[in-house]
Amino acid sequence: MSIKMKKNLCVLIVLTLLVSACEKMVVNDEDGTNDANVMLRIVSYEQASFPAKTKGSIEDVCSRLCFHIYNDVGERVAYVNQKVDGDGFGNAYFTLERGHYYLIVVGHSASNNPSFSKNERVSISGSDLGDTFWCARDLEIGDEAVVEDLTLNRIVSRINIIPVDKAPAEMNQMIFSYKGSKGTFDGLTGYGSTNTNQTVVQDVNSADKQFGFYMIPSAEKDSIDLAIRTYSVNEKGSATPLTEKKISRLPVQRNSVTVCKGNLFDNESSEMLVEIIVRIDDEWGPDIDFPF
Incomplete structure (x- = not known):
């Protein structure tokens, strides 16, 4: 093999590794402009906030939303974190390969986002814990696009x-x-x-x-x-x-x-x-x- 061919082979290997690394985690893909095959929408929350007796929109009870997706072995493969003042609050888009996944969504108003660790464990700082909403869903990704309308439930x-x-x-x-x-x-x-x-x-x-x-x-x-x-x-x-x-x-x-x-x-x-x-x-x- 010539020196030139060896150099070209090395470049090809490096590019392949970079592409593979990028495919492992989808982060902050909120605008749906990259041919996403999964769209998630918060359409309601099951209960109104404790101080109030009337129902409103998700913005009334949460200032942050976290959409996190795990594979079957408990590894996080994609996520989107949103703030209420950002565009598209309550809608998230992902591009996932075929297979089975677990979706976890947390709505809260803490100063920082929760930590999401392996095996779907979520932690909110104790001093930051306030009214908190959640949902979990199985996602089966095939040839067709997946659209999920989600309802959050209070867990506190x-x-x-x-x-x-x-x-x-x-x-x-x-x-x-x-x-x-x-x-x-x-x-x-x-x-x-x-x-x-x-x-x-x-x-x-x-x-x-x-x-x-x-x-x-x-x-x-x-x-x-x-x-x-x-x-x-x-x-x-x-x-x-x-x-x-x-x-x-x-x-x-x-x-x-x-x-x-x-x-x-x-x-x-x-x-x-x-x-x-x-x-x-x-x-x-x-x-x-x-x-x-």
Whole structure:
């Protein structure tokens, strides 16, 4: 083989490797201008946001959308991340080879996008977790173009604490502690996938009438043991403990608000009234009282 032929062969091999590398991951192909064979459209979300009782568009509840596609061995092969102020929010386009894939879509309003790891595991920063929507779908790619109209479902539970007693005047920090899942979930089921000690730290004011946080339940009917501690934190960051309240077997379920009412600051083991408000298909379900 001549030196010239060897050089040409080397160039051909390099070009082949580059093309193969480019085919492994499709990123931010949002405009559909590259002959995409998969089009995804968010057409609705199943429930309206917790504060509201009326249904609107996806822009009303999410400022970011993440479309991620995995192959059968749990490897991510393509994705599109969108912001609400970008063009085509709610529509995503992909070019995929024939075969079977798993689609995971997450709608959220966090400051950063979730991390998507192998085996369809999704993690949202705990401090960033808010109202979160999700869907998963099987995609079978053949000769014909695929168009999927998607509905997102809420996967978080909101815990609201409403004290009926007076807070310490010097209180300026509240810490919620429990064991369970916070912002990490199985992308194929939408349920929490960790069972570890969680801490939610919030700056509060003694005049506040309600406190709370979001979490992702690990099962359809889940429960947590919740500890609520309050502190007075000075300018140097030194914290003085004030009160502590523990609530056992607190029921949580996705697409619901668990409301706890009672004496929060008395440092006693008196019970708090717990009720669950369930949001399903834009109709409020009955309240569920849970004395404990």
